[in-house]
Amino acid sequence: MMIWGVSLATCAVVAAASLQEPLLIPHISSAKKPLVNSTELQDSITVENLLARAKHLSKIADLSQDQYNHPTRVIGSRGHQGTLEYIISTLAGLGDFYTTSNQSFAAVTGNVFESRLVIGSDVPKSAAPMGLTPPTKDKEPVHGPIVLVSGDGCHASDYPSNVTKSIALIRRGNCPFGDKSELAGKAGAIAAVVYNNENGSVQGTLGAPSPDHVATFGLSGEEAAPYIARLQKGKPLDGIAYMDAEVAAIQTTNIIAQTVDGDPDNCVMLGGHSDSVAEGPGINDDGSGSLSLLEVAAQLTNYSVNNCVRFAWWAGEEEGLLGSDYYVSVLPEEENLKIRLFMDYDMMASPNFAYQIYNATNAANPDGSEELRNLYVDWYKRNGLNYTFIPFDGRSDYDGFIRNGIPGGGIATGAEGIKTKEEELMFGGKSGEWYDPCYHSLCDTVDNLSLISYVTSTRLIAHSVATYAISFEGFPKRSQSISTEGYARDVKYHGHKLRM
Structure with a gap:
């Protein structure tokens, strides 16, 4: 060729x-x-x-x-x-x-060093940390019941009272992932899992950091389906979440060159x-x-x-x-x-x-x-x-x-x-x-x-x-x-x- x-x-x-x-x-x-x-x-x-x-x-x-x-x-x-x-x-x-200029600005960078999600006795293959997720408390595993959130988790009223000290299971859709994580944190959740409302995994980002964000994973709709069905029948389900991550504020630079x-x-x-x-x-x-x-x-x-x-x-x-x-x-x-x-x-x-x-x-x-x-x-x-x-x-x-x-x-x-x-x-x-x-x-x-x-x-x-x-x-x-x-x-x- x-x-x-x-x-x-x-x-x-x-x-x-x-x-x-x-x-x-x-x-x-x-x-x-x-x-x-x-x-x-x-x-x-x-x-x-x-x-x-x-x-x-x-x-x-x-x-x-x-x-x-x-x-x-x-x-x-x-x-x-x-x-x-x-x-x-x-x-x-x-x-x-060229006239060259450097434009410095404040940026946020995140890094996940290690993560793991266990639901019941399963380790979901599609579970993936969200971008700019914070770590779990003290960067240690946290344990708690899985609680299904109502609707799309875009309103405080979607989070039931028993989400406190639990892992919130939230449907994707209608609002940013960062909002869902923040609302879960405000409701007292120890971690959050956002499952897809369509086929495929969720590779997402929480965006701008919030002090109320909790460690957040994405999960495919296919793997989430049996967990949702179990919870909707009133059967309890426990989980373990672990996230060793950091979110840091830094300065970085754009470079612009004009003729x-x-x-x-x-x-x-x-x-x-x-x-x-x-x-x-x-x-x-x-x-x-x-x-x-x-x-x-x-x-x-x-x-x-x-x-x-x-x-x-x-x-x-x-x-x-x-x-x-x-x-x-x-x-x-x-x-x-x-x-x-x-x-x-x-x-x-x-x-x-x-x-x-x-x-x-x-x-x-x-x-x-x-x-x-x-x-x-x-x-x-x-x-x-x-x-x-x-x-x-x-x-x-x-x-x-x-x-x-x-x-x-x-x-x-x-x-x-x-x-x-x-x-x-x-x-x-x-x-x-x-x-x-x-x-x-x-x-x-x-x-x-x-x-x-x-x-x-x-x-x-x-x-x-x-x-x-x-x-x-x-x-x-x-x-x-x-x-x-x-x-x-x-x-x-x-x-x-x-x-x-």
């Missing part, structure tokens, strides 16, 4: 090469720079440079070994601090093409997140996206632009889109309106990849979102590549932009979703398996990257940058009167974990 002169064999040779540091980018004198050209900018993106950056990032993740006993770039770790320093130093080496040249009132903005989960080094999630941005930013310095280009590396995405949310929340209205669109690039090199486009339409999102979606569609078609649409459901850093009236969209190559048989025919790989089997795991290393999807995705990023850096002709103008209530109401996610 060939793609722009890069063969699978070439990718294999490059993967085996012992590249040390990212390659230097030759720069053209500013007085001689031509206007950016999409084809030329795409052609400047090479497998060698992308892989070299990924190998360098892997070494940076190793800085956290002493803290976490494995590589990671989670916020607050040495690996994440090293990632920020690498991005900043790379941008500094590009001369005066010095180009119309500052018409900016094309794009971003990826600089952090990983605590469980692994995150070389695909989102090392691939953040490094794609860095490489495109480096190559763009060889050209001039008509419209300003603004790159962002967000911190705290894995903790609930903290960095991007903060950035948009403090933007004055006049600055908000200068951003013509935001493009999100999260996970560009999944090994069992599909070329995915967020299905962002103007009917459900700010005008311009669909035009961006169609730019991706047209590019894949022109290059003879298949593509598929995925839900625009709040799982990545575009969320805050859409909620604040800024059109957006993006591409991805797949996370924990399962590849279908049809997608196997479209993209290769293996149906029935995750797009990224190492998603949020220790094995998300350099060896986890598909170099073909990595270089392809980065070239599409380059195309998106070049297109809007040249002109917004035909692209909808920003409006000050955009309602995104429907989007906010319908979106189930805030980051990679369910929020309600």
Whole structure:
């Protein structure tokens, strides 16, 4: 298979090469720079440079070994601090093409070191700690009866008096998980279990910490069903909950780089997140996206632009889109309106990849979102590549932009979703398996990257940058009167974990 002169064999040779540091980018004198050209900018993106950056990032993740006993770039770790320093130093080496700023903000990070849930004589396989859950009392096991909460557990009246000193069993739905945990804690529960109201497990987050939160687990509806039936018949059921976890407040940093040249009132903005989960080094999630941005930013310095280009590396995405949310929340209205669109690039090199486009339409999102979606569609078609649409459901850093009236969209190559048989025919790989089997795991290393999807995705990023850096002709103008209530109401996610 060939793609722009890069063969699978070439990718294999490059993967085996012992590249040390990212390659230097030759720069053209500013007085001689031509206007950016999409084809030329795409052609400047090479497998060698992308892989070299990924190998360098892997070494940076190793800085956290002493803290976490494995590589990671989670916020607050040495690996994440090293990632920020690498991005900043790379941008500094590009001369005066960009104005770079660091935006510090307060963030909350959580880590679960050990957990266990026992219901009756069972250890439910689907039981999983909620994100940002506190520990059980004194980080020791707690024992008590399982008490079924009425309704969806969204009101204090749903919690019966006997929930005190019990483990509350709460149905998912209608309000955030954090509200359910908080109400359980206020009612005197020693722990909480939120079971799914539909098929599948619950991988959720409690969100902003509350002193009334209790240790909280998610549980699949299938495993919860027999326990619910037993309790509804009035038969007692005991449980044991154990959670060794911590929730800590820290300071972390977004990095923003904007071209010095180009119309500052018409900016094309794009971003990826600089952090990983605590469980692994995150070389695909989102090392691939953040490094794609860095490489495109480096190559763009060889050209001039008509419209300003603004790159962002967000911190705290894995903790609930903290960095991007903060950035948009403090933007004055006049600055908000200068951003013509935001493009999100999260996970560009999944090994069992599909070329995915967020299905962002103007009917459900700010005008311009669909035009961006169609730019991706047209590019894949022109290059003879298949593509598929995925839900625009709040799982990545575009969320805050859409909620604040800024059109957006993006591409991805797949996370924990399962590849279908049809997608196997479209993209290769293996149906029935995750797009990224190492998603949020220790094995998300350099060896986890598909170099073909990595270089392809980065070239599409380059195309998106070049297109809007040249002109917004035909692209909808920003409006000050955009309602995104429907989007906010319908979106189930805030980051990679369910929020309600």
